[in-house]
Amino acid sequence: MMSNRMSWISIQHVYKQFGKQEVLKDINLEIKEGEIFGLLGPSGAGKSTLVKELAGLDVPTSGENLIFGEKMPSLKLMKRIGYMAQADALYEDLSANENLHFFASLYGLKGKIKKARISEVMQIVDLSGHLNKLVSNYSGGMKRRLSLAIALLHEPEMLILDEPTVGIDPVLRKSIWEAFYNLNRNGTTIIITTHVMDEAEKCDRLGLMRDGELIAVGTPEALKNETKTGSIEQAFLVYGGA
Amino acid sequence: MRVIALTKRILQQLIHDKRTLGLLIFAPILVLTMLHLVFNGDDYVPKVGMVEIPEAIVEQIDMTEAEVTTYNDESEAEKALVAGAVDGYIVLNGGSPAVFLEGSDPTVNSATISWIHSTFGEMQQGGNADYLEVDYLHGSSDMGSFDYFGPVLLGFFVFFFVFIIAGVSFIRERTTGTLERLLSTPIRKWEIVMGYVFGFGIFTIIQSTIIAWYAIYVLGMMMVGSFVHVLLITLLLALTALTLGILISSFANNELQMIQFIPIVVIPQIFFSGLFNLETISDWLSWVGPFTPLYYAADALRDVMVRGHGWHEIYINLIILLGFSLVFMLLNGLALRKYRKI
Numbered sequence: 001m002m003s004n005r006m007s008w009i010s011i012q013h014v015y016k017q018f019g020k021q022e023v024l025k026d027i028n029l030e031i032k033e034g035e036i037f038g039l040l041g042p043s044g045a046g047k048s049t050l051v052k053e054l055a056g057l058d059v060p061t062s063g064e065n066l067i068f069g070e071k072m073p074s075l076k077l078m079k080r081i082g083y084m085a086q087a088d089a090l091y092e093d094l095s096a097n098e099n100l101h102f103f104a105s106l107y108g109l110k111g112k113i114k115k116a117r118i119s120e121v122m123q124i125v126d127l128s129g130h131l132n133k134l135v136s137n138y139s140g141g142m143k144r145r146l147s148l149a150i151a152l153l154h155e156p157e158m159l160i161l162d163e164p165t166v167g168i169d170p171v172l173r174k175s176i177w178e179a180f181y182n183l184n185r186n187g188t189t190i191i192i193t194t195h196v197m198d199e200a201e202k203c204d205r206l207g208l209m210r211d212g213e214l215i216a217v218g219t220p221e222a223l224k225n226e227t228k229t230g231s232i233e234q235a236f237l238v239y240g241g242a
Numbered sequence: 243m244r245v246i247a248l249t250k251r252i253l254q255q256l257i258h259d260k261r262t263l264g265l266l267i268f269a270p271i272l273v274l275t276m277l278h279l280v281f282n283g284d285d286y287v288p289k290v291g292m293v294e295i296p297e298a299i300v301e302q303i304d305m306t307e308a309e310v311t312t313y314n315d316e317s318e319a320e321k322a323l324v325a326g327a328v329d330g331y332i333v334l335n336g337g338s339p340a341v342f343l344e345g346s347d348p349t350v351n352s353a354t355i356s357w358i359h360s361t362f363g364e365m366q367q368g369g370n371a372d373y374l375e376v377d378y379l380h381g382s383s384d385m386g387s388f389d390y391f392g393p394v395l396l397g398f399f400v401f402f403f404v405f406i407i408a409g410v411s412f413i414r415e416r417t418t419g420t421l422e423r424l425l426s427t428p429i430r431k432w433e434i435v436m437g438y439v440f441g442f443g444i445f446t447i448i449q450s451t452i453i454a455w456y457a458i459y460v461l462g463m464m465m466v467g468s469f470v471h472v473l474l475i476t477l478l479l480a481l482t483a484l485t486l487g488i489l490i491s492s493f494a495n496n497e498l499q500m501i502q503f504i505p506i507v508v509i510p511q512i513f514f515s516g517l518f519n520l521e522t523i524s525d526w527l528s529w530v531g532p533f534t535p536l537y538y539a540a541d542a543l544r545d546v547m548v549r550g551h552g553w554h555e556i557y558i559n560l561i562i563l564l565g566f567s568l569v570f571m572l573l574n575g576l577a578l579r580k581y582r583k584i
Contacts, residue, residue: 078427078428085423092418107427
């Protein structure tokens with residue numbers, strides 16, 4: 001069924017070099033509409049670089065990234081994407097409300113719609129009671145959730161999340177994943193990077209990355225079956241040549 | 243729309259940060275007040291020794307502007323000089339007076355010499371010679387150093403503080419990742435630059451109004467021209483400080499590295515701002531002046547505040563300041579390409 005859907009992301013022969021260091025080597029990948037796609041790999045594998053290119057913040061040295069069938073980077077496409085970086089990237093000296101208002105305005109939301117969206121996203125991340133607190137008084141987990149709330153403000157068709165659950169306790173992580181599933185049910189395509197193996201199991205499909213290369217792509221089940229292993233971690237070891 | 247959102251955010255951040263707000267307004271006021279007290283203190287009263295000067299002459303001397311001590315011979319006076327009791331002494335060597343100075347402090351030297359000149363000069367002319375009458379095109383005999391330095395310092399403080407604050411807040415935007423987040427939204431690069439310009443611009447109007455008002459109406463800094471012109475000049479100067487600060491910040495990785503640019507980018511501008519006579523600066527260096535924004539702002543400020551000039555005399559300086567800002571803004575747009583290509 002999934003194969004009939006539109007390809008929302010098409011990464012074609014993407015290379016990225018920083019000086020002499022090759023960070024991405026010939027990446028080819030299709031991500032379909034409505035998928036939760038996980039990029040799994042150790043730090044330094046090139047996950048962040050790849051998702052930054054998808055978010056329009058960087059360009060490949062060669063090759064191209066097509067999103068919704070058009071070439072990135074493009075300001076028009078960026079309106080349809082929500083990006084959450086590894087760093088929380090919040091204005092700590094402002095209140096959560098002021099942060100939300102600021103980013104909402106950047107996406108062109110105004111007036112009643114803006115206010116309604118702000119209370120909606122704060123409900124999703126379960127922070128409604130902390131709207132007027134200064135972000136500097138937030139805990140690490142609250143900042144992560146506020147960061148996610150901001151990425152959801154403009155109801156993007158696609159969410160690109162770079163390590164969204166780092167440093168978040170298991171209970172909270174579960175509730176955040178429920179939020180992802182809810183969004184996904186309503187049609188949002190989600191691309192997520194992680195280095196946590198059990199989190200990877202929650203994705204529809206996975207791309208395993210190591211040293212700038214995409215070493216395997218498939219559903220968690222398929223990856224395990226193909227390597228005749230019982231866990232994603234063991235599958236990763238097989239694909240990694242260990 | 244996005245520019246307004248950014249402008250609003252910058253003002254909100256400033257309002258939340260009471261300490262920085264206080265620094266931007268009260269630090270210049272504090273420093274200007276101190277300078278006022280330093281420069282407009284009492285004139286130095288030289289301590290002068292007299293060796294073997296006839297009583298008749300000593301009696302004629304006006305003692306109000308110097309402390310005069312008489313000595314019976316030169317060695318006594320010399321001892322007093324070494325001990326620091328007098329700044330210099332005057333001795334009559336067979337009719338023609340000779341002066342011997344302690345000499346280590348130029349200010350004391352010139353105060354002593356000018357007192358001796360005026361005192362003995364009057365006497366030689368018999369005390370009733372015609373006084374040379376002096377008229378002033380600009381300023382007056384009451385004009386102190388503070389009145390001359392003031393306009394330059396006013397400009398300098400506005401420049402200095404805006405440069406630091408704008409640079410540091412842009413560095414923070416980068417190091418906390420919010421710049422990246424900003425760039426992942428459909429905001430255009432010029433909108434970011436303009437948002438910063440308006441945000442800090444609005445604040446700077448308030449800041450320079452308060453500082454200029456204080457310097458002129460509380461400290462009594464000389465002010466012949468129009469207050470509106472002073473504000474216009476400081477605003478345009480602040481704009482160059484802002485755009486230069488943001489530009490320079492892209493060459494710094496953290497706040498400390500931003501501070502390191504002060505002695506390179508900010509301090510040298512003082513030398514070309516007219517605080518020191520530009521014509522006496524070595525030719526090796528003097529060509530730098532026309533490349534520094536403060537050079538034009540200080541000239542325009544002095545034109546307005548001391549010489550009472552108006553629009554006609556300052557507009558070229560204003561255009562040049564605006565030109566600096568435009569160039570810096572353009573370069574800022576290019577520097578942002580490092581973080582996003584479109």
